[in-house]
Amino acid sequence: MSTTCGKAEALRDYAFDELPAIDRPEMERHIGACPECAAELDQLRLTTAALRILPDREIPQRIAFVSDKVFEPSPIARFLHSAWAGLASAGLMAAALIFTVLHQPAPQVRTIIQSASGTDVTQQVTKQIDEAVSRAVQQAHAQDAELTKASLAEAETRHQREHRVLMVEMEQSLEYIQKRLGTMTSLTSSMEAPQNRGGQ
Amino acid sequence: MKSILLIGLATLCFAGSEPIVSLNSLRTVEASINDKLQSNINDPYELLGSARGTYLENYGAVFTFEVNLVVTSPLAISPFSQGVTEKEVAALHDRKIKKTEVLRDSMRGMMLNASKSLPGLPANERIVMEAFFFNWRWENTRGLSHRLVLTAEKQKLMDSANRHLSEKEMAALFTQEEL
Numbered sequence: 001m002s003t004t005c006g007k008a009e010a011l012r013d014y015a016f017d018e019l020p021a022i023d024r025p026e027m028e029r030h031i032g033a034c035p036e037c038a039a040e041l042d043q044l045r046l047t048t049a050a051l052r053i054l055p056d057r058e059i060p061q062r063i064a065f066v067s068d069k070v071f072e073p074s075p076i077a078r079f080l081h082s083a084w085a086g087l088a089s090a091g092l093m094a095a096a097l098i099f100t101v102l103h104q105p106a107p108q109v110r111t112i113i114q115s116a117s118g119t120d121v122t123q124q125v126t127k128q129i130d131e132a133v134s135r136a137v138q139q140a141h142a143q144d145a146e147l148t149k150a151s152l153a154e155a156e157t158r159h160q161r162e163h164r165v166l167m168v169e170m171e172q173s174l175e176y177i178q179k180r181l182g183t184m185t186s187l188t189s190s191m192e193a194p195q196n197r198g199g200q
Numbered sequence: 201m202k203s204i205l206l207i208g209l210a211t212l213c214f215a216g217s218e219p220i221v222s223l224n225s226l227r228t229v230e231a232s233i234n235d236k237l238q239s240n241i242n243d244p245y246e247l248l249g250s251a252r253g254t255y256l257e258n259y260g261a262v263f264t265f266e267v268n269l270v271v272t273s274p275l276a277i278s279p280f281s282q283g284v285t286e287k288e289v290a291a292l293h294d295r296k297i298k299k300t301e302v303l304r305d306s307m308r309g310m311m312l313n314a315s316k317s318l319p320g321l322p323a324n325e326r327i328v329m330e331a332f333f334f335n336w337r338w339e340n341t342r343g344l345s346h347r348l349v350l351t352a353e354k355q356k357l358m359d360s361a362n363r364h365l366s367e368k369e370m371a372a373l374f375t376q377e378e379l
Contacts, residue, residue, distance in 0.1 A: 169336075172336065172337055176268075179248040179266065179334075180246075180248060182249075183247050187247075187250055190227070190230075190234075
């Protein structure tokens with residue numbers, strides 16, 4: 001924060017209401033005449049407003065210093081940070097690496113890749129993927145076929161059962177109608193018989 | 201030749217014996233049964249087999265008929281119908297139970313009347329009336345009879361025909377069999 005007119009300090013005091021009341025009219029006139037100070041005043045007011053938005057927080061009760069004993073390194077840490085420890089750990093890691101390399105069996109895939117050319121590897125991988133996909137598709141198809149077969153069998157059984165029931169009921173209906181017709185015929189003929197006899 | 205002689209002999213033998221219960225008297229009782237079963241206008245029976253009477257020698261006169269106790273249309277089970285609900289099945293079952301009792305009382309009355317219409321029937325022989333009941337397959341037939349057979353001695357029926365009988369006396373007069 002600096003102005004070329006040399007009134008930066010007075011402007012800050014004015015912005016934070018710390019300028020004496022006697023000097024305030026003169027400062028206000030200057031701000032009206034100096035665009036640099038007017039812009040600076042705006043910036044200061046903006047910053048003030050932003051600071052007022054922030055919530056008030058309490059200062060932490062305990063302030064620790066680097067010189068406190070808490071931050072003092074332990075003997076183990078001191079050892080680990082020492083150069084000797086660095087050397088020892090490097091040696092240990094080197095030994096572990098050598099042991100692993102010597103005793104690890106070579107992976108099969110690596111053998112294939114090493115023994116085959118680039119095109120063969122791609123073909124083999126593609127072939128294996130195709131086979132796996134084909135197997136999965138066949139399994140899915142087989143499961144679908146079984147499900148469909150079972151559903152069809154169930155539907156067929158249900159249909160046959162319903163058909164049988166319907167046929168039996170229709171048969172009974174026919175029997176009923178035949179009986180009704182037979183009775184009506186019988187009753188009509190028995191009513192006509194006496195009349196005929198009477199007529200003769 | 202021998203068989204023709206035997207047939208001729210048999211014809212002569214049967215021609216000589218007159219049936220003691222005439223066919224006309226049996227037809228009269230049949231007609232009265234049919235009329236009675238169809239006369240109930242408010243709650244009719246559905247006559248599916250008209251009354252048939254026969255005389256069994258040394259046993260008595262037997263009358264059979266078939267009814268549906270409650271009139272139900274066969275269209276109830278047609279593909280055009282919406283089916284029969286459980287409520288309707290239960291209601292039909294209840295009605296049939298009640299009407300079985302009503303029909304039994306009617307049958308007793310018809311048998312009392314029949315005793316007067318069968319003059320040729322020996323008094324010590326029986327009058328039997330058997331009702332066959334028609335039930336749809338979709339019906340609840342639990343507790344429903346398929347047949348109701350009432351048997352009574354003609355003499356006892358004639359003795360009681362002109363008297364007012366109590367329910368207990370009436371029940372004692374008949375042998376009832378429900379199948």
